[in-house]
Structures are given as structure tokens and as C-alpha cells.
Amino acid sequence: MNKFLASLFILVLSITATNAQVLEPVKWSTAVEKISETEYYLVSKATIDKGWHLYSQNVPDNGPIPTTFSYNKTTNFELINETLEEEGHTVDDPVFQMEIKFFEDHAEFRQRIKVLNSELSLVKGEVEFMVCDDQRCLPPNFIDLAFDLSKSTAAATESASIFNSNEENAAVNSNIIEPVKWSTAVERVSNDEYNLVSKATIDNGWHLYSQKVPDNGPIATAFIYNEDANYQVVGTTTEAEGHTVNDPVFNMEIKFFETTTEFRQRIKVLDKSLKHISAEVEFMACNNTQCTAPTYVDLNFDLSQSIAASKDNAAEISEPSSTEDEKGLLGIFFVAFLSGFAALLTPCVFPMIPMTVSFFTKQSKSKAAGIRNAIIYGVSIIVIYVLLGILVSLIFGADALNALSTNVWFNLIFFVLLLVFAASFLGAFEILLPNSWANKVDSQADRGGMIGIFFMALALAIVSFSCTGPIVGTLLVQAAAGGSQVGPIVGMLGFSLAIALPFALFAAFPGWLNSLPKSGGWLNTVKVVLGFLELALAFKFLSNADLVLQTHLLEREVFIAIWIAIFGALAFYLFGKIQLPHDSPLSHISVGRLSLGLLVLSFTIYMIPGLWGAPLNLISAFPPPLDYSESPYGVGNSKGGGGAASASHEDLPDGAHLLAPHQILAFNDYDKGLAYAKEVGKPVMLDFTGWACVNCRKMEQNVWVKDNILNILKNDVVLISLYVDDKRPLPEGEVMESQLKPGKQLKYIGQKWSEFQTIKYKTNTQPFYVLMGHDEANLNTPVGYTPNAEEYHTWLENGLNNFKTE
Template identity: 60%
Template sequence: MNKLLFILLAFFAFAKGNAQLLDPVKWKTKVEKISETNYILTFNGVIEKEWHLYSQFTPDGGPLPLEIVFKDQKGNFDLVGKAKESKTTTAFNDIFGVNETFFHDKAQIQQEIVIVNQKVTSIQAELNYQVCKEVCINLEKKFTFKIPVVTAISATTPGSASVKLDSSKVDTSKTVAVVKAETATTVEKKGVEIPKSNSKRGLWSIFFIAFFSGFAALLTPCVFPMIPMTVSFFTKQSKTRAAGIKNAIIYGVSIILIYVLLGFLVTWIFGADALNALSTNVWFNIIFFVLLVFFATSFLGAFEIMLPHSWANKVDSQADRGGIIGILFMALALAIVSFSCTGPIVGTLLVEAASKGGIAPIIGMLGFSLALALPFMLFAMFPGWLNSLPKSGGWLNTVKVVLGFLELALAFKFLSNADLVLQLHLLEREVFLVIWIAIFGALAFYLFGKITLPHDSPLSHISVGRLSLGLIVLSFTIYLIPGLWGAPLKLISAFPPPMEYSESPLGVGSVNVASTSTTILPDGAKLGPHQIVVFDDYDKGLAYAKTVNKPIMLDFTGHACVNCRKMENNVWSDASILPILNNEVVLISLYVDDKRPLPKSEQFISKSTGSEIETIGDKWTDFMITKYNTNTQPLYVLTDLQGNSLNTKQPTISYVSVEEYLSWLKTGIANFKK
């Protein structure tokens, strides 16, 4: 009887410990044969209430996007395009300053493949993703898809029971086979929660950005002089004023159709979310950087981006045909002739729209073309307004140069994205701000007439408008400078790297010490949030804790963990908490999403999960699961110098209030001192 009771108690203790390992998404898979060589592999996920699963199209700088990894692909099968997703929601995250894309309630991901090697009987796939609620989790799940044959079809995941074919879902007339399988093997990492919002906000922001960009393009040397020329053509060539107005409206609508068609083609050719997927990739962020620098250099006057003259000549010849077709070709001629000015703006808009995915390129081109077409239609309706237009001159080139400076500044945001993802620390906060200060400072000098560029007209004086704009730019430049000394710069918080991604988290010229009795940073330590001395390596942190005889606070966190940042901003910063973290504990922050590879000699297979531990983040994830039977972030543990938990009743704590966090800290520290 005693043995039975012992076994039952042991079982419940084991169950209780492992119940902390959260798995908010339950997956089923299926295989669908659509031809002799083509198959669709489907992942169907059911998400627990209030949890968010992040899409493969959520942008860099926020939570980790979903990633699908196929094993042994080369020579066996090819992927057909990007994996397609079911309905998602897009919302702005004010912690990271990006629009995030996520699933709630359920998710479906479908990947079409083409079998190249007919001997292939199964395909190994792996989903890496992040889910969040009050805590965040990284998950890694493995699947095996059995390639269907005529009689036996199945798809299973490691550790699952064998599954029989659901004959009710097989349509033999179409040679389609479907099979379901439960997932089993799980390895967890980290996650993020984001505020709820409507995806329409992202599209509206794209529309208005594009709309104002269209007005900017209108004020360039390639477009502005064409307004009176085109309106005069319609008013003189039309037999009546009404006919002239009608033709001008058709002309404006044609401009809109041409640019919207461009947005549609981009969406159709690359897929609704393909550009978004590219925008989250390191190499494409670098390509976007180079592209925007190329556009900016053109606007600054180094060269002009021109389409072949033969295109314009052929289109002009078609414009002489008259009628609606002729007007349509006139609009096309405008697009081609003005490409040296509008091309960089359109290209930049398409890059920005890429980060939103979906129909954003179409919405962007609609906003841009509407602003471009409106003046032609309005001035045709009211020709007298032409007299109020300013004369063409050097100010048009000034507009073009200002746009060039803005594109150059924007380019470094994409380079920063790539640097942040790779954690190279080549473009840290100070370097980024110095570059922006130099760019906007040079723009201010240009507006004040102290710098001249190619194609600028001689400047005997500056207008009031140019002076006003110069003062605004100069004020913005001065506003950026305190950022080098640690100012938060909330006006541009979404652009530069975060405060922690810095050469000197306290700011240039500050003494590199925390508010502790320590005057020199110990080996392996750095300054973390609120200038707390922090280690990111467990062994070095433990060694230091032994020398100063202080308890250890383990902080299981992640670079893309929103709730981790919220705890640091709202709880760690509290006047009752910060002195404790500075003076009474040794803080060790272990990043579970650190993608840096471990040396080959340190890589291993996890005894807890059976997964391959290949990166630093994998190592700390496995440590968290093995030691503390949980997979959520943020997670905080107070330990003694032998690694034993100091809070016996509540060994770990997560996303809590200041009061609860303070009580937990005091209890653990008091136990250490006993």
C-alpha cells in the first residue's frame, strides 16, 4: 500500500512539474496529391484562446516569424513558391515599433511541392515559431509527411500513433489523398504578445504615405512642368470646354489605372505576401539598402534613371491616335518620361508596402497615382488656376534633392534591420544616429544655400519657404544630437536600434559603470536595461557571483520578447526594484533566441526533448526546460551559488506586478542570507 501511494505521489509530482511546459498550438497535418508529381503539404493549427501565433510574414524587428524548414530537399523535391497562409491579423506593436502579423484561434499553412526523385517516400519538415499571451514561447515541431501511393497513404509526426486513411476524404476521381496526423515531438524557445488592432490601419497608413509621396513627385522637375502643358493641350484640342474636362478626367483615370496595374502585377507575380517575406530576410534588407542609396544618389544629381528613349517614342506615336486609346497612351508617356523622378519614389513605396504584404502594393499605387492625377483633372476643370501656379525653376530641383536626402536616411533603416538580425553590432545606435545627424545636417546646410549640388540654379537669396524648411530640418538635427548621450528620441523610436544595442548604453562620454559599488565591469559583463550590470553567459556570471557572494537572478529572455521588454521597462525600472537588481543580486540574462551557432564540440542532442542543440539560444532553452520544466519567457529564477532555487514555494516567476516581483525578490534574498 505504501509503495502504491509512493508511486501515485511520484506520478502526480512528475505531472505537476511537466504541466508547466506550455504548448498552446495543437497541430494536425495532411497530404494532398494534385498531380503525378505535385503535392500540397498542409499544417493545421488550433491555437488556445488569447494566444497569438506569429506569421512567417511578420517583419524583422518584432517577434520571431514562423519558419518552415524542409530536410533533404536538394535533388528530392522542389518548393513551389512561398508557403500560403490562412487569414491573419496585422497590428502595430509600440514596443518594437513595427506592424506584426499573427494568427489567433487557428492557423493553416500550405506548401506545394514537386517531387523530383520518384524514390522519395517521405518528407521531413520542421516548424519554428513563436506564440504569446502573458508570456512568450518559442516552439520547434517536427513532422514526417508520407508521400501517398495508390493504396496506402499516411502522414505522421515523430512519437505519434499510426493513423489510418480517412477514406471519406479521398476523391479517387481527382487522384487526391488526404490524411491527418497529430504532432508529438516539441522543442520550445520563446514568444511575444502584441496589442490588438485592425489590419486596415496598416493599409490606411500605406495609402496616406503613398498619397503624400505622389504630391512630392508632382513637385519634381520631371512632372510639374507637364501640368500646364497637358492641361493646355486638352483645352485647346477639345471642341468644347466639357469635352476638355472629360478628356482630362480620362487622362487622370488612366494615370491611376497604370500605377494600380503596376501594384497589381507586383502582387500577382510575387504573391500576396511574397514581398513581405522578402522584406524580413537579411539579404533583401541589404538589397533594399543598396537600392535606396542608388535612388538617393540619382535624386541628388549624380545621374538620372532613364527608361529607354525608344519606349517613349513608341508611346508618343500611339498618343497621336486620339480618342480614349490616345489619351491612355498619353498617360503612359507621362509615366515613362517622368520615370527619372517618379521611379525612385515608386520603388521606395513598393519596398515599404512589401513590409505590409497582402494588397498593400495595390493600395500604395492607388494613393500615389491619385495624388499625381488630381492636379491634371482639377486644372482642366478650372484652367484659371494655372495662373496661380509658381513658375518652374530651381525650386523644383530643390524638391528632388530633399527627397534624395530623405531616401538616403531611410536606406540606413534597412541596413540597421539586417545588422540587428545578425547581431553584428556594426551599425549600433550611436553610429546610426551619427549618420542621420550628418544627413539631416547636410540637408539643412543645403536648404540654407551653403551646399550646392549638380543641376542647382544660381542662388542669390533663399525664399521664406526654403528658410522655414531649413529651420525645421536644423531643429530636427539638433533634436537627434542628445540621443548620443542616451536621450530616448521618442519621435523616431521606430527607426534607430534600441538603447541596449549600443556601444555605450549610458550615452557617448558617460562613465561606463552601473549604479553599484562596482566601478569596473567584471569580465564577461555588460550594461543592460537601466544600466544594470548583466552577464549573458551562465558560467561567467556564476564565477563572478561566487567572488562577491551574492545570489544569482537568472533572466530567461529573448531579443524579440515583447513581455520581457515590458517587464524591464515597467517593473525593473521601479524605484523599489532597481536598487535590488543593481546591488543585491548578480543578473544573468540568457537569450533563448540567440541564433549564434555553438562550436561543433559543444553541440549535442537534448536528453529532455531529443532535439539538436546547435545554437546558443538552443542551449539556454534546453537548460530552462531541463532545469525548470517550463518554456516561457520572461522567466526569472533566484538561485544560490550551487544553482538551487531560493524561493521554495515559488521557484520561478514570470510576467507579474511590481508588488509581487518585489515580494518574490525579498523572500529569495532573505533565504540566501540565512
């Protein structure tokens, strides 16, 4: 009220003063400075009478009228960034009771533009401003401005420095932070090989993520080199050791760097005249309260300034596997080895063990010869399957294998493939290779010697394909999706070793054959169990595709419900309550089958709390992450109120969805959300967030779930969630040039919202929350990470009250 009365008093004085005399304490003039053939500065100069002052473009709410520039925008030119201003003076104004920036004597404002039509000669604009002296203020004034491009002068170095300085000052004053600074260096390894070194200096308290983070984790650091015919990239970009921690929000081990780190990329120069190499780094930085949006920085490497590489850095690139890669390959080998033993217990392979071992022991002239032939037979099995793994690696190549885990089509194809394998194991049909193949191979097995033994092994692989094929196919899919070119080879080595080992062991110790169980219906049971496992695994690949496309068709609860159904059916099958086509009559349940049934039933019951948000750590790598779900309270439960969020998907307004995991009506498009807010008469809450934003998830999981807050989000505001790391490409008609980085195009939806946040709100971190009215003006001061629920609720209530009094 005091501020209002003060403003009214000043206005009355100013009106009285203008009746006595017409004052013009500010004179405006314009100039144009040419930067390049297409870019100019529009310079507005204010000459201010002594004793008077002109206000800045940025003054706090409820303060005096700010100086505001508007340009008659046409298709002939576009604005670059905002109008910048000089440093000025900042004082604590006793009337308005706030810090206010103003100018005395003179002021200069610069607007950078890019000309799109070379025939453009005149740009028009307008400035609105207010001036005061120690006793009075004048009413807001409007002055027309004209900028004649034909009379432009070359932009001086001083002008450029002012522009850059102002830009830096604007960044400082507007909370745009750059916690990671990049520099480059070049190390000379030989006459034609160099290391391109990218050095990151990281602000205290912040961390930069590794190039390798698990799926559904934060944004990884990624380097893109503009490779051409002048040089070639050798190997991959290497990085320092860093720190690895178990992140409680993402529920995974994540590697990151603090303070400083370096990345090295070996290149081979093919053109000796090459001097410069350009690249780009994409990265994300976080501290304990906020994360930056994915940031793109250009890198330039000057080969002419290279220094000799140290002995360690000059070592030959041998593509060593990281510890994570070694663990991954070891895991593939272990799973493949167990899968090989499972394949042994199928109707197509198990009966072959005593038959094959008896053949070698009877046909061989001595026990030693029989053992030798059985070993050759086992080695042949290993060679056949390893050759299959090598073939898969050669066909796809390293680049294709690295793309499998995120490629939508690969994941969908694998889903269908595993469904076919599962149906085959469950008895719907058999996958058989042509009989002619088996006959031709079998005829070669009669040749004897090592070649004959090899063809015997090949005959086993072909004849048993109906049982081993789905297992082998699944292993190759899983190994390939790991992204390692060696994965399929390691997988086939583990699988074939488990298949071959019994033949060699039983040939060496024939008496062990007596301890083998007799063939029977239990072999088909093993096959059916494998079919259920194939079916469950298939939905992991469908989930991968759904996560990439963000269709929300297979959210966490749906995935877990499907697995509960699959493993529940398997438990019923093991208890004899379900029978499939090739099962033998079951008169009783063996102890082993009962034990396995109880184990599967226990696992099924364990998964049920996952429908209500339990983390399910035992299977955390399989279902979608916790935030990719329908509700933090489980399927069918929408705690926290009714309102719009209670509507079915069919009743939702255009562009809206129910935001997981809270069932809040939300928009991901600014214009559609604002239009709906005007329609229903509610204020807007902008939520600048990210899929990989740690503190965004903390707010949603710990603060938004409070009843009083959730009720407001569901019923009193229209939520617009803008994901700054959304990697979906912009529609063709919406691809635009960046205003912050002229010459760069915005390619992704996330880049569009990140730049929107930076330009409009002068900040680039998430989470960031804005309450605004229908005129797009802030209802109160925006906030970031606010873990105190009461403080966040107070902020919401304050904004709502301000909206009601508008």
C-alpha cells in the same frame, strides 16, 4: 545550525552502529527492457529491509544524501531525459525540518538510453545512496551497477505507462508548465479538399499570440505543414478574431487568443490513398507574470476520421485580406498618392504640366476633344505605372515578398539602393534611362490617336525618370517589404493617380494654369528635401538587417543620432545655411520655406530626448525598440557604478558584451560566462530571458534600474543571459538531438538554452533567475518575475552572502 547538529548527530550514531555490525538494508539488482531497436530502459531495483527507507533523487538543500545514479557514458550510447523514479512517500521530517520523499520495501528507477553502436552489450553505472530507520542512518554507500543489453526483455505496456506517468509527475513537481494544449480535427469540404483544424485550449489567465504580430513583437504562432507530392496547401492558415490590445511594453497593437481558439488550413489531396498529414506548430504563451519559451508541438491529422465541414467552413478560399492587411494597403496607397504629388513638384515633371495641357487644348478640334485626350493621357500614365507594379509582383512572387521584411540581404540591398536614390536627389548625379529609349518612344508619339497619346505618356515617364525614378523605386521597395503581393500594384496606382490627375483637371479648366507658380529654384528645393527623406528611410532598412543579425551596430541611440543629423542638416538647408550643387542663389527665404524649416527643426528637437530613453511615439515604427539600445539613461551615461561595465568594447573578455540597455557586462554563452566568473572570483547570475519576453523587459526596465540592484549586477555577479527565443542557427558542430523529444534535432541557439533550462532547473518559463557558485550549485532558490524591487534586492543579497560563506 540545528540542521547541521542533527546531521552530525545522525552521522555519529551511524558510525557507532557500523562498528558494532555491518548492515546492508538495501539490495540492488538490475534489468534491461527493450523499447525499440535502439532504445532501452536501464532498470535499477532496490529491495529495502523492513523499517528502513531509501531517499529520493530529489531532496531539498541541507537535507539527507539523495539517491544518485551515474552512468559510465561513452560514445556508444546517450542518455534520454533523467533517471525516473516511483511515487514513494513524502513526509515532514522532524530532524531535517523539511518535506522529504523516500521509499520503503522496494523502489524502482528507470533510465532511458539510445544505443549508438549496435555492438554495445554492457552498460555500467553506479548508485550513491543513504538509508535510515527510526533510530539511525548509515553513511553514504556506493554500489556498482551493470546492465546486460543482451539479456533485455521487451518493455511491457505497464513499464511504458510508469515511464510516462513518472515523466508527467516530474513535470508537475518541477514547474514545467503547458498552458496550451493542442488537438486536431479534419473537416471534409469535397472529395479532394479538406480543412486541417488545429484547436488550442488555453489555461485560464494565459494567452496565445496571433500568426501576425508586428516586427520586434512577441513570437507569433506559426504552422509548418510537411507538404509533399500527395497533397498541396491551399491559401494560408486562417484564425479566429481574437483580442487586439495596445501592449505598453512592446509599444504596439498585438492580437492574441484566450481560453480556446481554432486555426484552419485548406488542403487539396492529390493521392486518394493519403490517410495522415503531419505538421508542426511553433508558439509562445504568456500570462501576467511569465512567458513560455518558443514551443514546438507535432500535429497529426487523420483524414480517415474527417467530418463534413459546416457551410461557413466549406466556403471557397478567396484569400480575403484581414483588417490589418486592408489598413496596410490603404496606408501604402495614401503614401504613394502623396509621393506622386511630391514628384509633380520636381524640375522634371512640373514644367511639363502647362506644356502638355496647352498641346492638348490647341491640337484638339474642340474643348471636349482636348479634355478627352488629356484624360486618355492621364489614364495612360496610370496604366504604365500600374503595369510596373504588376511586373514587380510577378517577378518576386508572394513568397519572396513575404520574406523581404526579415531577409538580411534584401534589407541591405534596399539600404544601398535608397542611398543611391538620395545621392541623386541631392545633386551628386542624375539617374537617366538611355536617350535612345526616349527617342524611339517620342517617334511613336507622332502617330496620333490613342496609341500616340499612350506613347506621349510613356515618353513623360522616361524623360522624367531622373526625378520620378528614385521615388518610384522607394515606393516599390516599401510596398514590397510590406509582404503583400498587391502592395506594389496599389503603390503604383496611388502614385500614378496623383501624377495623372493634374493633367486631366487643367485640361478641363485651362484657366487654372494661371494660378500655378512659375518654375524656378524652388523645384530643386523640393527635390533636395525628398533626397533627405530618402536618406533617412535608408537607415530603417539597415536597422532591420542589424536587428535580424543582432550585431548591435545600429542600436537605438545610434539610429536616432543619425536621424537627428539628417533632419538637422535638412533644417539648415531650408534656412539657407547649406547650399547644394543645383541650387539657385538664395536672396531671401519664402514664408513656405521658413515654415517647413521650423517644422523640420521642431521634429529634430523632438527626437533629441530619444537619446536618453524617451519612447518617441511619433516615429515608433522606425527606430529599433527601446530594449535594443546602449543604456536606459542615454548615450555616454552609465548610471549605477563603474566596475567591469565601464570598460570599452576592446577591453571586454572573450564572449562578453555590454548588455543593452544597462551597460552590464554579460555573456550569452554559459561556458564562457562560468569560466570568467571563476577567473574573477564572482558568483554567476543566470538570466533565462527572451527577445520577445514581456515580463523580462518589465524586470529590466523597472527593477534592474534601481541603483542598489544595478550596482550588484554590474559589480558583484557575472551575468549570463540565455535567450530561449534566439532564432540564430546553432553552429554545424553543435547541432544536437533533443533530450526531451527524442528524434527531434535542436536547430536554434534558443532551443539549446530552453532545453538546458528545462532539464537542469525543471521549469520552462521566463524570466527565470538563478544565482549559482563555481560548482554550478544554486546559492539560493531561483526566482521568476519579481516586480517588487526590494524583494528582488533581498534575493540578490541572500545569494551573495551564501557565496561568501562557501
